[in-house]
């Protein structure tokens with residue numbers, strides 16, 4: 556897989572540079588890659604993989620996401636859009652299967668390696684990072700309970716896919732259920748009143764029948780081929796009476812909304828999925844109401860720990876934009892970096908980036924190796940890193956003055972991208988309440 560990664564990155568670089576799409580400033584690229592990694596145990600191979608993914612992120616993901624940012628959501632996913640070219644290239648080098656075990660053809664990376672790769676991809680484009688991340692949801696959850704049926708029909712075909720023919724999504728949020736879908740082991744999660752209006756799966760012989768709507772917030776919602784849907788089987792148990800199933804989205808009774816328009820992460824497709832008496836074989840219900848709450852907890856822990864890594868990358872991207880600008884811009888007869896207050900601000904941003912990396916790596920290494928995970932740590936990582944990324948983005952805009960507000964600058968997009976992070980994968984305020992309940996009940 557690593558040889559394939561290297562070959563594909565080189566090929567992609569050749570194609571893009573040959574097409575004249577990118578004008579690279581080599582000197583700047585070298586300085587950006589010059590950040591020090593405080594982990595002295597990182598191997599040469601790990602560094603090489605990280606550098607290759609950085610090159611892909613810089614030469615392919617970043618410019619494509621800046622271009623797609625300007626488009627209407629429908630045009631982002633239009634047949635001729637560069638989104639598809641980039642997405643396929645990502646699949647070709649295995650970006651869609653970083654979290655999957657090697658025995659099925661997945662990346663087989665250690666938690667530290669996963670963190671390093673996620674940070675680099677997100678440095679280039681949080682939009683594409685989230686898209687690759689949700690694309691693996693059906694196969695990833697199936698790999699936790701790998702029956703022969705799921706291995707043959709979902710996990711291996713997904714791992715072997717090099718052309719983005721199988722795209723997953725995580726369909727959990729509903730029009731009437733946002734935060735309350737992400738509260739395992741809290742008191743409210745077992746309240747039957749709350750689950751009455753939720754999207755339902757009902758057992759009928761050898762099949763489950765699905766009815767309801769998943770919200771416009773589902774990432775890759777209008778382009779996915781398979782949903783990993785978190786829905787309600789037994790409302791009397793409250794939201795805890797849920798189930799997790801894989802739904803092939805070409806089944807009768809499935810329809811989609813229009814691609815959703817939003818503030819940041821505009822290269823990431825979002826949209827509603829409607830289920831009207833959709834029938835799935837019961838083998839596709841991979842988790843039922845008996846273990847739903849526990850597996851939801853593992854999902855939240857994995858997703859939030861990953862968000863910590865993603866937004867370390869976003870924070871670093873914002874810091875580097877500001878640093879590069881302050882080294883060039885002259886005001887009051889000096890470069891901005893020669894002004895004491897500018898150095899003070901850059902140091903604050905630098906400190907936040909390093910804290911994000913150290914904390915989110917530690918959480919990922921702990922929780923990816925711990926069963927059941929301590930989800931309050933993953934939530935702390937997500938909340939800390941997304942808030943830090945927004946703070947760094949905000950300071951970067953301030954340091955870049957009027958230019959930072961201009962559509963000509965990269966930071967203008969990164970600022971909007973960072974803002975979305977404090978809501979996606981659970982609103983930070985609500986997640987803090989969920990983690991707070993875990994902490995006091997320990």
Ligand SMILES: Cc1cc2nc3c(=O)[nH]c(=O)nc-3n(C[C@H](O)[C@H](O)[C@H](O)COP(=O)(O)OP(=O)(O)OC[C@H]3O[C@@H](n4cnc5c(N)ncnc54)[C@H](O)[C@@H]3O)c2cc1C
Nearest residue numbers: 725726727728733734772773774975979980981982984985
């Ligand atoms: C970019 C992006 C990508 C996303 N991707 C996906 C995806 O792939 N799949 C998916 O299913 N969903 C996805 N989401 C949805 C996301 O997970 C939800 O937006 C999030 O969980 C919050 O739900 P909500 O928007 O309904 O807000 P609400 O739940 O309505 O919350 C609104 C506000 O009320 C507060 N609040 C809610 N309940 C309480 C309470 N009990 N006590 C105190 N305050 C409370 C919240 O903190 C928040 O500030 C995405 C969202 C974004 C922005």
